[in-house]
Amino acid sequence: MYPPELKYTKEHEWIRVLENRAEIGITDYAQTQLGDVVYLDLPESGLSFSQGEQFGSVESVKAVSDLYLPVSGKVLEVNVAAVSSPELINEDPHATWLVAVEILQPRELEALLDSKDYESLTK
Amino acid sequence: MDSKIATPRKTPLNARHRVLGARMMSFGGWDMPVEYSGIRDEHFAVRTSAGIFDVSHMGEIEIAGSDALRAIQTLTSNDASRLSVGKAQYSVLTTAGGTVVDDLLVYRLAEEHFMFVVNAANVSKDYKLIVENVKTYSDAVAVNVSNRYALLALQGPKATKILQTLTNLSLDSIEYYRFETGEIAGVRCTVSRTGYTGEDGFELFASPQTVDALWLAITEAGRETGLRPVGLGARDTLRLEAGMRLCGQDMDENTSLLEAGLEWIIDWDKGNFIGREALVAEKERGPSRQLVGFEMLERGIARSGHDVYADSDCVGRVTSGTLTPFLGKAVGMAFLPTGLSTYGTEFTVDVRGRRLRAKVVKMPFYKRTRS
Numbered sequence: 001m002y003p004p005e006l007k008y009t010k011e012h013e014w015i016r017v018l019e020n021r022a023e024i025g026i027t028d029y030a031q032t033q034l035g036d037v038v039y040l041d042l043p044e045s046g047l048s049f050s051q052g053e054q055f056g057s058v059e060s061v062k063a064v065s066d067l068y069l070p071v072s073g074k075v076l077e078v079n080v081a082a083v084s085s086p087e088l089i090n091e092d093p094h095a096t097w098l099v100a101v102e103i104l105q106p107r108e109l110e111a112l113l114d115s116k117d118y119e120s121l122t123k
Numbered sequence: 124m125d126s127k128i129a130t131p132r133k134t135p136l137n138a139r140h141r142v143l144g145a146r147m148m149s150f151g152g153w154d155m156p157v158e159y160s161g162i163r164d165e166h167f168a169v170r171t172s173a174g175i176f177d178v179s180h181m182g183e184i185e186i187a188g189s190d191a192l193r194a195i196q197t198l199t200s201n202d203a204s205r206l207s208v209g210k211a212q213y214s215v216l217t218t219a220g221g222t223v224v225d226d227l228l229v230y231r232l233a234e235e236h237f238m239f240v241v242n243a244a245n246v247s248k249d250y251k252l253i254v255e256n257v258k259t260y261s262d263a264v265a266v267n268v269s270n271r272y273a274l275l276a277l278q279g280p281k282a283t284k285i286l287q288t289l290t291n292l293s294l295d296s297i298e299y300y301r302f303e304t305g306e307i308a309g310v311r312c313t314v315s316r317t318g319y320t321g322e323d324g325f326e327l328f329a330s331p332q333t334v335d336a337l338w339l340a341i342t343e344a345g346r347e348t349g350l351r352p353v354g355l356g357a358r359d360t361l362r363l364e365a366g367m368r369l370c371g372q373d374m375d376e377n378t379s380l381l382e383a384g385l386e387w388i389i390d391w392d393k394g395n396f397i398g399r400e401a402l403v404a405e406k407e408r409g410p411s412r413q414l415v416g417f418e419m420l421e422r423g424i425a426r427s428g429h430d431v432y433a434d435s436d437c438v439g440r441v442t443s444g445t446l447t448p449f450l451g452k453a454v455g456m457a458f459l460p461t462g463l464s465t466y467g468t469e470f471t472v473d474v475r476g477r478r479l480r481a482k483v484v485k486m487p488f489y490k491r492t493r494s
Contacts, residue, residue, distance in 0.1 A: 035356070036163040038446040039424055039453075041475075057475065059424055061162045061445060062356050064475070 001028065001119065003094050007070065007109060008118035014094060015070040017109065021077075023097035024070060026058060029122040031093045034060040037086040042067075042099055048074040051108050055099065058089070071108040073101030134179035135273050135331040136338055143352055151243035153180040156354040165357035166364075166448040169320050170489075173279030173345055174353035175338065178326070182246030182269040184239045184253060190260035191235050197397060198256050199229065200380055202390035206231040211300045211317055214388055215380055216241075216249055217398035221405060223374045223383060225249050228317060230302060238268075242370050256397075273334035277341060278324030278353075278361075280491070285345040286325060290314075294325070308340030319358065321365025322491055363454070364447040366416060366487030372427060373414060373442040373456050381410040382458070412439065413464035416486035419453035421479040425472040431457050432471045432478060438463065441472060447488060454488045455481075 006014040012030035016023045031037065039059040049055045049069045056067040077100040082088055088096040103109070113121065131154040140147065145156035156177065158165060168174045186195060195203045201214035208231050216224040225245040230238040241249045250267045257265045277286055283294050292305040292314060302315035313328040329337050342350060353361075359369070368374055374383040380402060381389075389402060419425060425444035430437045444455030463470060466485055471478040 035158060036161055036448070039422070041423075059446075061360060061448065062157070064426070 002115035004115045006094065006115065007112035008115065008121075009068065009070045009112060010121065011068045013068060013070050015109075015112065016097065017103070020102075021100045022071070022073065022103050023100045025097045026067070026089065026093060027118070027122075028093045030065070031090050034058065034063060034065060035090075036061050037089045040083050040086050040089075040098065042078045042083060043075050045075050045077060048072070048104065051105065058086075058098075067098065069101070070112055071101075071106075072104040074104060076100045076102055132180075134177055135334050136177045136179065139335055139338060140177065140352075145352070145354060148355070150355055151180055153243055155180060156352070158354040158356045159352045162354075162356040162360060163448045165351050165353040166360050168349060168351035169279045169322055169353060169357065169361055170449045170491075171280065172349035172351075173277060173281040173285055173324070174320075174351050174357070175341055175345070176276040176278065176353050176358060177274075177338070178276050178358075179273040179331070179334065180243035181274050182239075182241040182243060182249065182267070183272045183274075183328075184241060184246070184250055184265060185232070185236065185268050186239070186253065186257060186263060186265045187236045188260070188263035189235055190263040191237055191257075194253075194257045194260050194263045194265075195229065195237055196393060197395070198253060199227075200385070200390065200396060200398070200402075201229070201388040202393040203229055203231070203237070204393065206237075208233055209301055209303065211302060211315060213300075215385060216252060217380065217396065217402075218376055219398055219401065221379045221381070221398035221401035222376045223370060223378060223380060223385075224252060224376060226368065226370045226374075230315070240274075244371060271330070272328050273331045275327045275329070275334065275338060275341070276318055276320075276324065277327065278318045278320040278322045279350075280323060281345070281348045281350070282322070282324040285341065285348055285350060286314075288344050289340055297325075308337060308344075310334075310337045310340070312337065319365075319367060320361040321367070321487060321489055322361075357448075359443075360445050360448055363443050363445055363456070364449060364487070364489040366489075368414070368456070369443060378414070378458070379405055379410060381405050382412055383414050409461060411461060412458045413461050414442065414456055415459050415464045415483045416488060417455055417457055417470075417481045418484045418488075419455075419472070419479060419481050420469070422453075423472075423474045423477060423479040424453045425455045425457075425474055425479070425481065430473045431459060431481075432473065433460075433463055438470070450489055452488070454484075456486075459483070
């Protein structure tokens with residue numbers, strides 16, 4: 001259910017580390033809790049955030065939830081497709097990234113959860 | 124015992140909601156379903172087909188006796204004498220200051236027998252107020268009969284068609300805001316052509332013992348039509364899209380009927396009622412603020428409690444706000460100073476630290492096309 005190639009946080013974000021960047025999204029558990037996502041508030045490219053810092057918010061019909069960066073990073077790109085069609089987050093949460101960042105402190109990745117640990121957290 | 128930590132009460136359909144996989148929450152002291160298949164899906168079902176709601180948490184208070192009508196005329200703002208037997212009316216229980224204790228439907232069950240349907244969270248407050256008033260009359264009595272009724276709502280353009288397969292009542296002949304008594308799927312009900320969604324539909328009063336059979340019969344009859352069970356989440360987005368106020372949120376004991384835009388249910392000529400004097404005075408000087416509908420002009424969703432600004436001054440507050448699933452627009456209701464309440468007036472809303480532009484628009488945001 002939770003892709004093993006991703007790392008997870010207790011705040012229900014995931015991070016996919018690629019060659020020259022990392023993509024960040026919210027987990028299936030998070031989207032289920034939120035319900036229909038209708039709005040994304042995401043930062044401009046070029047802004048930097050430290051690990052655990054709020055970088056945006058995701059809003060469903062019934063609630064608003066803050067987004068926290070899993071590792072310190074500089075925003076390279078915002079997923080325009082997700083901003084214009086937030087329902088993609090409900091349809092395919094682990095494929096719908098929100099922001100892509102340059103990782104500033106790679107060692108911070110070590111403390112993140114793997115898919116098994118994250119899955120047990122959600123039970 | 125601390126009532127604040129009391130276990131939420133359960134409607135007779137609680138187990139049914141759990142079997143259907145509903146997400147539950149505590150609302151007005153009741154353990155209620157928020158959503159089943161999702162707010163958006165449920166909202167669309169009601170706009171395009173039909174939805175069934177368990178609203179058994181609503182309260183019912185009956186008032187009977189030869190003085191019942193007089194008592195009701197004193198307690199409520201609308202003119203209950205215009206109700207013939209078999210008719211219902213939207214009205215408000217008022218304070219001496221002309222503000223809103225609760226909004227309700229008044230049903231005339233018989234010549235000297237009425238029923239109030241009130242909001243769940245206000246049942247005991249309303250009942251106390253009603254009893255205090257009723258006991259000043261020689262022949263009137265009020266009884267809280269909330270436990271005797273379960274209440275279902277079947278709403279949507281296909282509601283009549285679905286329900287007609289289960290009853291000998293001629294549903295088409297029950298006009299809007301009228302009710303009849305009869306059997307639906309063999310279950311004795313009061314069938315009222317009312318609702319809180321902006322769609323055609325019915326509210327069904329049945330006994331707690333028989334309501335599960337009624338729910339099952341209706342969901343089975345509506346299966347091929349796309350009927351969905353609908354929770355409180357979509358009930359809120361539906362009523363807001365239809366421009367209907369939520370008591371306790373869009374109006375309360377700190378807001379007058381005039382401020383809340385409810386002059387249409389004030390009967391100035393019926394004689395005295397609680398709060399009439401204050402409302403007459405307010406009408407003469409003009410209310411200082413108004414509940415208005417608004418639409419966001421920038422991307423973002425205003426929510427209940429957000430502050431409203433004109434230039435750099437905080438001038439009001441959002442009472443309800445959402446992104447309406449059917450219209451796909453961020454809309455809401457807010458209190459604005461009367462001078463800023465005309466259609467087209469622009470203002471800003473502080474949405475979590477961002478000042479976003481909005482403008483006053485006419486309600487309802489959504490109006491069904493009548494067939």
